[in-house]
Amino acid sequence: MADLEQLVGALKAAGEDTRLRLLALLADGDHSVKDLTEILKQSQPRVSRHLKLLADAGLIERNAEGAWAYYGPAQEGEGAALARWLVRRLDPDDPDRRRDIERQNDVRAGQQARAAEYFARVADGWDLLKRLHVPEEAVEAAVVAALGGRKVDTLIDLGTGTGRMLEVLREFYGRGIGIDSSREMLAVARARLASAGIANAQVRLGDIGDVDLNAGPADVIVIHQVMHYFDDPGRMLAQARRLLKPGGDMVIVDFAPHDLEFLRTDHAHRRLGLSEAQMSAWAGAAGLFVAERHEFPSAREGGLTVCLWRLSDKTANG
Template identity: 70%
Template sequence: MADSGTLVNVLRAAGEATRLRLLALLRDGEHSVKDLTEILGQSQPRVSRHLKLLADAGLVSRNAEGAWAYYGLAEGGAGGDLARWLISRIDANDPDRARDQSRVEAVRTAQQAQAAAYFAKVAESWDQLRQLHVPEEAVEAAILDAVAGRMVDLMLDLGTGTGRMLELLSAHYRRGIGVDSSREMIAVARAKLAAASIGHAQVRLGDIADLGASVGRADLIVIHQVLHYFDDPGRTLAQARRALKPGGEMLIVDFAPHELEFLRSHHAHRRLGLGDQQMAGWARAAGLRVAELKTFPPSNGAGLTVCLWRLADDPDGS
């Protein structure tokens, strides 16, 4: 419950056309200020002012990442509850809402094209490039430890890249499927799996944020160094959750929060790492829980810390 003064402030903040459109957009997932200006067709200062009013009233949350900031609907409280109630009352055929959703798809398509161009350029040297930033041996040992003694029927490797996870975990699944949106990465992965004589794994061209039913439902899903390429990792995680069997697990490997802006400008990263509380919230929203977290600081003290999250099925939200 909230006092009348708080509710009045929340209502004032929400009661404006652009701010209501912003709330509806953020209900669909997190967005940066840059993306919101493109979607709404308004100036950055104007959009930022609206977002500040919404944040001050507790309707949205703000997460700063280097020079960028990402916004999402507040998880709870009077603001978050009211925002969801208001959005649920918007007519699905409302012209502004339909136009905004169309522009969201256009922005996401442009971002995917940018990432695809980058991956096409670096596909052949991807494994070597990744080792510049990641203590790969320690991380891979921890991944193997997480599945030690297990044999699953189906493993999905989402954003498979060069197929390294299919190769590493080949003794722990009866059938493995890797999905990636880069044709160049898929070609490299196929060649590597063939060279390693791994015949029980295959790779497919596809969008991991929109998996079709044909991939089946997996006992184990691996998402290795992928989520930082998405503006809204929580949305991608929720999509992947649909492909997980009851009682299944996910292994997520990604960077801890950092300030290395050049990874965004030169290497197509959208998020500068993922925080523990962010992951816990995304997992909870997807019907999962963080069962284990391991961190791997850089050996030279100047690189990036890598995190390994083990997410367990939690259908009751316990």
């Protein structure tokens, strides 16, 4: 139990209209200060001050990423439990809450539109672009190894892009499904699969941040260089979890934390890499655990390190 002083401090921090609205928004997923100023229609200094009070009270967490910072709900401790208790008691029909949700949806739609515009622009040279900053051959070999040599009935590649993972893993699935929100990327993927003679894989247009459950369930889900395009990768991971069969695995490839801001400004990245602690927390919240993790440093000076995580189903593994 929290001592009296801590509890009073947490209640004081939460006991204000804007801060309660912030707690509710962050319970829906991580946000940057910029996002929250757009949603609440308040100034950046005012929103930052409210966030600091909530973070100091242990109700939310701050994760710095380069020049930006993302805020999300606290995962552990009395503050986390209190925040969850308070949010559950908010009236979903409250006018301010409804308006915040509408604006939050607008902000997310705008982010997705900007990402889609970027992908349409780079679709033809996407594979070359990836090779410029990641050790792709080693990563692909590790993705194959993560499957342990077994062939599964259904493999889903979320954010399939040009369909490269469906091609690399062609021998390891009976049925492959690639899902992406970019029509231009999918056009490249269809041409690639046809050229490679891969008849047991199909690609479809879909929102991987709000998955269509009719696509699953899958024995294996691959999420290759996708999560850093989301403001809230944990929310995306929780969505993907809904497609996974009991006892299934996820294979995730993404960047380790870095400070290359140009990837955010020029290449639509929203997160500057994913840390080991973040992935473990997101996996745990989705009922998964990190079964293995590997790092692949770039051979170039100042290059990026790529990480591979294999996440397994907690319930099937005790």
